[in-house]
Amino acid sequence: MDVELLIGIFPQVLLDGVTLGFMYALIALGYTMVYGVLEFINFAHSEIFIAGAFVGVEVLLGLKSIGLLDSLPWPLVLLLVLVAGMAASGLLAVTVERIAYRPLRGAPRLIPLISAIGISFFLQDLIRLVESLWRNAFNLVYPTIDVLNLRFELTETIDVSVKSLVVIGGALLMLWALHLIVNRTKVGTAIRAVAEDQAAASLMGIDVNRIISLTFLIGGAMGGAAGVLFGVQYGLINPYSGFIPGLKAFTAAVLGGIGNIPGAMVGGLVLGLLEAFAAAYLSLLTGGAFGAEYKDILAFSILILILIFRPKGLLGEIVRERA
Amino acid sequence: MIRHRVHLVLALVAILAVALLPASNLEAQGSKGTIKIATQSPLSGGQAALGEGIKLGAQLAIEKFKGALEKQGFKVELVPFDDQAKPDVGVANSKNIIADKDILAIVGHLNSGVAIPSSEVYKEVSLAMISPANTNPVITDRGYPNVNRVCGRDDVQGVVGSEFAHATMKAKTVYIIHDKTPYGQGVAEFFKADAEKKGIKVLGFEGTEEKSNFDPIVTPMKAKNPDVIYFGGIYDQAAPFFKQSREKGVKGKFFGPDGMDSSDLTKIAGKAVVGMYYTTAAAAPSDLPKAKAFVDEFKKKFSKNPEPYAAEAYDSATVALKAIEAAAKGGKLPSREDVATAVRKTKLNGITGEIEFDSKGDRKKAAYFVKQVGSDDPAKWEANKTIKTLAIAAPAAAKK
Numbered sequence: 245m246d247v248e249l250l251i252g253i254f255p256q257v258l259l260d261g262v263t264l265g266f267m268y269a270l271i272a273l274g275y276t277m278v279y280g281v282l283e284f285i286n287f288a289h290s291e292i293f294i295a296g297a298f299v300g301v302e303v304l305l306g307l308k309s310i311g312l313l314d315s316l317p318w319p320l321v322l323l324l325v326l327v328a329g330m331a332a333s334g335l336l337a338v339t340v341e342r343i344a345y346r347p348l349r350g351a352p353r354l355i356p357l358i359s360a361i362g363i364s365f366f367l368q369d370l371i372r373l374v375e376s377l378w379r380n381a382f383n384l385v386y387p388t389i390d391v392l393n394l395r396f397e398l399t400e401t402i403d404v405s406v407k408s409l410v411v412i413g414g415a416l417l418m419l420w421a422l423h424l425i426v427n428r429t430k431v432g433t434a435i436r437a438v439a440e441d442q443a444a445a446s447l448m449g450i451d452v453n454r455i456i457s458l459t460f461l462i463g464g465a466m467g468g469a470a471g472v473l474f475g476v477q478y479g480l481i482n483p484y485s486g487f488i489p490g491l492k493a494f495t496a497a498v499l500g501g502i503g504n505i506p507g508a509m510v511g512g513l514v515l516g517l518l519e520a521f522a523a524a525y526l527s528l529l530t531g532g533a534f535g536a537e538y539k540d541i542l543a544f545s546i547l548i549l550i551l552i553f554r555p556k557g558l559l560g561e562i563v564r565e566r567a
Numbered sequence: 568m569i570r571h572r573v574h575l576v577l578a579l580v581a582i583l584a585v586a587l588l589p590a591s592n593l594e595a596q597g598s599k600g601t602i603k604i605a606t607q608s609p610l611s612g613g614q615a616a617l618g619e620g621i622k623l624g625a626q627l628a629i630e631k632f633k634g635a636l637e638k639q640g641f642k643v644e645l646v647p648f649d650d651q652a653k654p655d656v657g658v659a660n661s662k663n664i665i666a667d668k669d670i671l672a673i674v675g676h677l678n679s680g681v682a683i684p685s686s687e688v689y690k691e692v693s694l695a696m697i698s699p700a701n702t703n704p705v706i707t708d709r710g711y712p713n714v715n716r717v718c719g720r721d722d723v724q725g726v727v728g729s730e731f732a733h734a735t736m737k738a739k740t741v742y743i744i745h746d747k748t749p750y751g752q753g754v755a756e757f758f759k760a761d762a763e764k765k766g767i768k769v770l771g772f773e774g775t776e777e778k779s780n781f782d783p784i785v786t787p788m789k790a791k792n793p794d795v796i797y798f799g800g801i802y803d804q805a806a807p808f809f810k811q812s813r814e815k816g817v818k819g820k821f822f823g824p825d826g827m828d829s830s831d832l833t834k835i836a837g838k839a840v841v842g843m844y845y846t847t848a849a850a851a852p853s854d855l856p857k858a859k860a861f862v863d864e865f866k867k868k869f870s871k872n873p874e875p876y877a878a879e880a881y882d883s884a885t886v887a888l889k890a891i892e893a894a895a896k897g898g899k900l901p902s903r904e905d906v907a908t909a910v911r912k913t914k915l916n917g918i919t920g921e922i923e924f925d926s927k928g929d930r931k932k933a934a935y936f937v938k939q940v941g942s943d944d945p946a947k948w949e950a951n952k953t954i955k956t957l958a959i960a961a962p963a964a965a966k967k
Contacts (some may be wrong), residue, residue, distance in 0.1 A: 260782040338571030372611075383613055383803070385835050393814055403816055466938045478779040480807045480835055482613060485779055527773060535785050537747065537774045 250528060255322055256402045257524040258517070263408040265516025266415035270470035271493035272464035272500070273422065274337070280439045280503035281324045281459045282521035285355070287360040287466055288340055290490020291367035294483065296333035296468025297475040298371055300325045308387050318391045322410065322476075329472035337464025338457050340367075343415040347454070362451065369484040383482045386475045411473045418469055422462065426505060435459055439503070492519075499547055501557030510558055518543040578900075599640040602898045604629060605664050607657060607675030607685065608651050608882070613778075613803030616675050616831050616880070619872030621699055622647045625674045628884035633703035633942045634892065639898050646670065650681050657681035668806065671906045672697065672887035674880055678719075678801075679703030679750040686714050690889035695907040697886050701877035702825065703753050703849055707928040707961075713907040715924050717886070717917070717931035721750070724824055725757025725961050727935045728846045731955065732758075732795050732822060733765040735937075736844070740768045742793035742819065743785065746800030747774040754824045755799025761809060776806055781811045788812070799964030800862035801826035806835035813839035825849055828875040838943045844954065848917050849875040849935050854936065855951055858918045872949050882917035889913050926941050929961035 263476060274289045307313045313321065344363050348356045370552040375382040392410060397403040434483050437445040438455045445454045473490065475481050500511025523539035554560060570958045579868040606625045608618035626627050626645050633643035642699045648664065650657035650875040657676060665688060673689060673696040689696050691710050698706060698716035702724055706716060739763055745755035752774060759769055773784055788796070789812075796812065796819045798805040809821050821840060825847035832840055852858035858878055862897040865873045890909035894901035901909075915922045937955040941947060 249787075249790050253786050256790075257783070260786060264780060264782070352583055372876075383835070385837075395816060397816065405814065407814075474779070478778060478807065484612075487927045489779075519636050520750070524787050527771065528787060535773045537776070539783065551896070 248265065250525070253402075253524060254397075257336075257520050259404060259408060260424075260524075261517035261520030262513065263411050263516070264520055265513035266412050266424075267470055267477070267489070267512070268493045268496045268516050269509040269512025270415050270418060270466050270473070272497040272512045273419075273499040273505065273554060274467040275525065276502055276505060276508040277459050277463040279433075280495070280505070281435065281456055282345075283503075284345070284356050285358065285462075285488075285494070286337075286340075286345075286463075288363040288367060289337075290337050290486040291364050292333050292337050292340070292464050292484075292487030293467040293471045293490060293493075294369065294481065295328035295336050295371060296471030297481045298375065298471075298483075299468070300329040300472035300475050301333040301386055301481065302563065303328045304387045305384075313387060313389070315548070318389050321389060322392075326414070326469055329468040331468070331473075333471060334461040334465035335461040336367075337467070340455060341460040343438070347383075347480060368483045369488075369505050375483070377391070386479050386481070388463065388479075389476075394477060407477055409475050409514065414469065414473055415458075415494025418466060422466065425462070431458065471555070495508075495544075495547065499557055501548065501560035504559050505556070507559035509558055514558070515547070518546055589930070597833035599898065601642040601644060601669045601898070602671055602891060603644045603646050603667065603669040604672050604674065604884060604891075605646045605648055605670050605933065606884075607639065607650045607654040607660055607664075607681075608677045608880075609646045610647065612651050614652045614677060614801055616829050617700070617874050617876060618649075618652070621675065621677060621880040623865065623869050624699070624873060624877035625884035627861070627868065628881040629888065632885055632888045635834065636895065639895065639896070641900070642665070644669075644850045645884075648675075650676055650685070652678050652681060654681050654684050657685040658688060661685040661722065661880065665689065665692045665694060670694070671891055671901065671903060672910070674699060674883045674887060676701060677876070679706060679753070681746040682706055685748060686711065689713055693904045693907045695840060695887065695903070695910040697910060699866070699883045700825075700849070701750075703749050705749065705753075706892030710927050712928075715886075715910055715928035717882050717919065717922055717930055717933075717958070719935050720961055721824070722757050722850060722928065723752040723933070724846050724935055725754045725759075726761045727759050727937065727957060727959075728754075728797070728822065728824060729761040729765060729767070731844065731846065731937050732762060732797070733767060734888040735822060735954075736794040736795055736822070738762075738767055738820075740770050740791075740793045741795045741797055742771045742788050742791065743769060743773070743799065745772075745774050745798070746787075746804055747776055748800070751800035751824075751826065753799075754826075755797065757798055758799065758824075773851075775804075779807060781808045782815075784808075785812050785815050787815060789815060789817045795822050796818050798823040798827070802829045802832040806832050809843070810836040810839045825875070825963060829876070830872070830945040833940060833943050833948060834945040840940050841943050843940050845938055845940070847875065847938060848933060849879055850873070850934055850936065851938070851949060851953060852878060853949065854956065855918055855920070861918050872946075878919055882895070882915070882919050882922060884911050884918060886910060886915055886922060889915060889965065925961060932958050932960055934958050949967040 278286045345356050372382045392407045395403040434450045434455050445553045492559045496515045497508050498510035500507030522542040523536040527535045608621040622863050629645045648660040677700050679701045696714050702721045704722045752951050770793050821843035821846045827845035828847045839958045852862045881911045894905040894909040935957045936953050938951045941951050
């Protein structure tokens with residue numbers, strides 16, 4: 245076994261894992277916030293996430309076609325794209341809630357779940373339809389912003405790309421902002437109140453429907469931001485690209501303790517790191533017997549183990565259960 | 568209320584019956600029957616560019632050559648099916664296809680992984696399948712009398728690749744990635760086996776179904792610094808992989824089989840793939856003296872360039888029509904068995920060259936090409952230069 249190689253790539257794998265982990269964390273927030281408030285899993289969130297990526301690519305392609313992509317400073321372009329993606333995904337999430345979930349509010353738990361799965365399929369093909377009509381293609385490539393492709397080569401095997409830094413930085417910024425909103429503002433207090441007890445919150449004069457809409461808006465916007473970052477990082481999106489990252493992020497949310505905001509972050513990071521290390525080291529450690537293709541099996545086996553010993557997730561105790 | 572509804576339904580049924588009857592009567596009078604040729608290829612999803620090309624190639628051939636059959640009083644139609652590059656969808660379509668008695672031949676598929684299970688269904692009713700693009704050896708090695716292909720084989724293509732990597736690219740080390748499908752993994756394994764025989768060191772052999780995040784695969788690959796990176800798979804997966812590899816500073820040369828052969832490769836990967844080599848069993852129209860007219864016609868009709876395998880699909884559909892004509896001698900609607908037998912016997916001077924099948928349905932002499940990506944502009948894909956051309960006979964059937 246090539247020990248030198250194993251150690252040599254370690255920092256790079258760590259960085260890859262952290263980047264992926266923050267991406268999962270951002271998506272996981274959407275699942276976890278909605279669960280915290282409604283105790284309902286919004287399976288359409290993976291499409292809300294990828295819708296953000298599509299709006300992002302459309303804005304970038306739009307800027308490119310009028311020649312502004314290269315003349316505007318890149319942080320501004322990035323900010324513009326992020327805001328557009330967040331706005332679109334946030335509004336989409338609110339619309340979905342209004343149309344497909346609110347009318348089913350009193351129904352048994354499984355009914356809105358089925359509705360969410362239906363919306364998920366519907367949105368996939370809606371995006372495909374719109375893009376096919378508009379661009380005659382639905383596999384879209386993110387235009388490259390040259391600065392983002394710059395790499396700092398630290399050693400022969402390790403380099404840090406501006407892209408990964410942007411993903412990590414963007415995610416941290418957003419998580420911090422979310423933390424402030426939820427814990428330091430009146431609106432945040434209202435969200436937490438609704439999560440704890442809807443009936444009591446409404447008796448205290450909180451408009452529960454508005455707060456639920458707001459939760460979807462924030463969760464959707466986080467998903468949209470993740471979508472844009474996903475597109476910037478990996479380059480290629482199609483209407484079905486959201487499904488797998490969505491599933492993984494949902495897993496991350498459960499791992500961290502669903503309904504718990506810091507839990508989503510921890511869960512995302514753990515899952516991202518597990519995946520990156522499994523993929524990079526499996527074939528090296530087993531002499532090629534198990535390749536990178538087994539990464540999900542390994543990552544999810546560890547997950548099952550964690551959940552056997554901590555069924556409520558890593559940060560599960562803090563989950564606010566309804567009385 | 569309920570009675571009203573029953574009345575409404577009855578009324579609707581009556582209207583439908585009246586509307587449909589005269590139409591079917593007319594059809595029966597006007598012709599001796601309908602002959603349908605089906606295509607099966609991905610018309611949606613990441614590989615739609617190639618799949619659409621197959622459909623349009625077949626469509627062009629049918630429009631051009633259906634005259635002879637129509638003179639005999641048959642109606643000739645093309646029925647395109649979308650297999651979405653998924654085996655389960657392909658098989659489900661196949662069941663519908665064999666249920667439609669008018670369908671006498673299939674042109675398809677794009678993916679060997681879809682073609683293999685689907686052709687098991689065609690075999691039940693001896694429905695002739697002529698494949699424009701399936702290069703996996705299993706397709707014909709099963710020895711089914713109804714399964715044929717006009718393109719080459721992966722066991723030859725893999726060796727053509729490793730030979731080129733060894734002799735021309737002077738590779739000492741190679742890293743192989745594949746997509747875990749019968750096609751991608753198949754060709755990658757043939758490449759690997761022959762590369763090892765030639766003394767090239769294989770530093771890694773990894774399968775992945777990943778479509779967006781290749782970081783975990785690229786990192787160990789980069790650390791091993793291979794001369795050549797071979798991707799056994801299709802462009803929709805290979806292009807982001809190549810792009811991310813270059814972005815992460817991988818220096819090795821990229822190489823791949825005919826799955827790379829689509830303008831979408833440069834559309835997605837851009838500069839990362841300029842200069843890369845790929846082997847293919849699909850001739851570029853520029854390599855085919857007879858294909859110029861085809862290209863012009865294709866462009867005029869569909870206002871885009873024919874994707875690779877469109878010419879092969881054109882020839883496949885032509886073979887199907889000629890075989891049906893031969894089987895329909897005497898003006899009788901031929902059976903599916905007759906058509907399948909006739910296909911195997913067909914000799915045709917097609918736009919991709921002389922077509923003649925051996926006893927197991929392989930083309931007697933198939934051509935293989937090594938090509939190089941010339942530009943990062945997808946519109947210039949057709950201008951990719953052919954570096955090497957080889958005509959190699961298919962290996963004889965394995966002894967059982």
